[in-house]
Amino acid sequence: MMEHTPKISLENVTYRYSIGTPFEKAALQNVTLGFEGGIITGLMGHTGSGKSTIAQLLNGLLRPTEGTVRIDGQDIWEDPKKIGAVRFRVGLVFQYPEYQLFEETVARDIAYGPHNMGLDDDEIRRRVEEAARFTGITPDIFEKSPFELSGGQKRRVAIAGVMAMDPEILVLDEPAAGLDPKGRAEILGGIRAYQREKKNTIIIISHSMEDMALYADKLMVLDHGRVSRYGDAHEVFSHAEELKSVGLSRPQITKFVMELARAGVPVNGGIYSVEDAYKEVLRVFAEKKKGAK
Amino acid sequence: MLRDITLGQYFPGNSVLHRLDPRMKIFLIVIYIVTIFTANTPVSFALVLASAFVLLFLSRIPAKLVLGGLKAVFIIMAFTAVINIFWTTGEELWLEAGPIKIYREGVEYAIFMIVRVVALIVGSSVLLTYTTSPIALTDGLERVLAPLKVLHVPVHEFSMMMTIALRFIPTLIEETDKIISAQKARGTDFTAGSLAQRARALIPIMVPLFVSAFHRADELAVAMECRCYRGGEGRTRMTRLHLHARDFVVLGAHIVLLAAVIALNIIF
Ligand SMILES: Nc1ncnc2c1ncn2[C@@H]1O[C@H](COP(=O)(O)OP(=O)(O)OP(=O)(O)O)[C@@H](O)[C@H]1O
Numbered sequence A: 001m002m003e004h005t006p007k008i009s010l011e012n013v014t015y016r017y018s019i020g021t022p023f024e025k026a027a028l029q030n031v032t033l034g035f036e037g038g039i040i041t042g043l044m045g046h047t048g049s050g051k052s053t054i055a056q057l058l059n060g061l062l063r064p065t066e067g068t069v070r071i072d073g074q075d076i077w078e079d080p081k082k083i084g085a086v087r088f089r090v091g092l093v094f095q096y097p098e099y100q101l102f103e104e105t106v107a108r109d110i111a112y113g114p115h116n117m118g119l120d121d122d123e124i125r126r127r128v129e130e131a132a133r134f135t136g137i138t139p140d141i142f143e144k145s146p147f148e149l150s151g152g153q154k155r156r157v158a159i160a161g162v163m164a165m166d167p168e169i170l171v172l173d174e175p176a177a178g179l180d181p182k183g184r185a186e187i188l189g190g191i192r193a194y195q196r197e198k199k200n201t202i203i204i205i206s207h208s209m210e211d212m213a214l215y216a217d218k219l220m221v222l223d224h225g226r227v228s229r230y231g232d233a234h235e236v237f238s239h240a241e242e243l244k245s246v247g248l249s250r251p252q253i254t255k256f257v258m259e260l261a262r263a264g265v266p267v268n269g270g271i272y273s274v275e276d277a278y279k280e281v282l283r284v285f286a287e288k289k290k291g292a293k
Numbered sequence B: 001m002l003r004d005i006t007l008g009q010y011f012p013g014n015s016v017l018h019r020l021d022p023r024m025k026i027f028l029i030v031i032y033i034v035t036i037f038t039a040n041t042p043v044s045f046a047l048v049l050a051s052a053f054v055l056l057f058l059s060r061i062p063a064k065l066v067l068g069g070l071k072a073v074f075i076i077m078a079f080t081a082v083i084n085i086f087w088t089t090g091e092e093l094w095l096e097a098g099p100i101k102i103y104r105e106g107v108e109y110a111i112f113m114i115v116r117v118v119a120l121i122v123g124s125s126v127l128l129t130y131t132t133s134p135i136a137l138t139d140g141l142e143r144v145l146a147p148l149k150v151l152h153v154p155v156h157e158f159s160m161m162m163t164i165a166l167r168f169i170p171t172l173i174e175e176t177d178k179i180i181s182a183q184k185a186r187g188t189d190f191t192a193g194s195l196a197q198r199a200r201a202l203i204p205i206m207v208p209l210f211v212s213a214f215h216r217a218d219e220l221a222v223a224m225e226c227r228c229y230r231g232g233e234g235r236t237r238m239t240r241l242h243l244h245a246r247d248f249v250v251l252g253a254h255i256v257l258l259a260a261v262i263a264l265n266i267i268f
């Protein structure tokens, strides 16, 4: 399915929670998938499809019940004692990560990960400032307690805390969930700017087709532990029926433009953002005017 | 993982034991414990052990689960058994090897001790914790202790506190799990370094845990106030407890068991 060798991949991975208890449950069943290096991949799937489980398998927080996780072709569990090093290579921002803040000040909280990596103070300071810049944290809150911040600000601090570890691969589980549109745009835009500068590998887990169409380079749709679609927004969203069957739908604006087209307005399909739709509609108007003259 | 601990957890079901009145169960537990400690001959111990397994059978709870819970106390049992075997002196010497002397009484004590602990854990967990929902349990406790209200003991408040505490144990465990994972992802290492370093590694776990626990408590208090909770005074109940025939049948069985144990103690 993939042209390149993946940066990080799961091979026939099965994961069961609570093995040996009456609550045993298979969250993933024989899953094989790979993420390309150097781009942002949007991982999508319905609730309970195993996205968060995959995220934790990727950085070695969970060990596959069966199967292998590979980074650059190397099995990360080859030497279980060295799994700590994998966690520095693969950064993971959890779903609703606000609860992980604990330090006295914002700056020290962001510095916690880099500090654990054993970096020197200058390097740590540089990384904290850089991560704060990408996540839109202004220096005036550096010395505040993280518990005084608003929910959205806490989210940024939590993301910055992992970004500052500068991992080769960064996995973010629903980084924009529950934020207002402006906050979403700022956080996702910041993640994109960060990726463009570092050229590292980023995986964003999301439910939002709108966001992923805008900010991800490739989209991967999961269905029952299988990759049902992989490609850019255009390729994935052209399979509307299939998306619907896995509980996802195309962006509202795409649907809207399709409706316009169906109603006889000569717009082009394949539009995934309000901005593009706006331009397209203006174009159609301009052409109409020209035609009328 | 933390959440896999099952000892002392409610296991939903619809067996006879599940349907017993919680007040009766508290009463039964007392009789049962008295029975266990009354037994003092091999035959009565056998009866006590058998009764624990009858209860286990009646509860329809997977035996694997309940017996798995015994693993937690296995080390303590093994340890005391060893002490009993080697250090109890008696009249009938069974084995002598150098300084080690093993008497019949020592072996007997060790076996009795294990039977007692197994019967106690299996019997009481099956009778109470596995088959009684925490809500029913505290409800039952509140009723059983109600007479203490005369002495100005805040029985209702205690049982409400207990209900809330029990309700939030799984939530807190889940939360602890989540926080540990999140900090591990940021490179916290709980296994390396000196004792002081390991203790320091707990700060990133404890701080968020306390913060969220206080936060939750605050929210819960406000939510209760919004629904006009103001203590036990004049508060009516959604579910009323009624004693049924089955409650008395099981009570009768327990009394017969106790009588049988006493009789067996005397006969043998
Ligand atoms: N700690 C756990 N113990 C037991 N089962 C779990 C646990 N975590 C997740 N599961 C189960 O595993 C399955 C996959 O869960 P997961 O959290 O990976 O889904 P998800 O795709 O991230 O969902 P969402 O979009 O709601 O975040 C679910 O069916 C869930 O019930």
Ligand SMILES: [Mg+2]
Pocket: A051, A052, A053, A095, A173
């Ligand atoms: Mg999830």
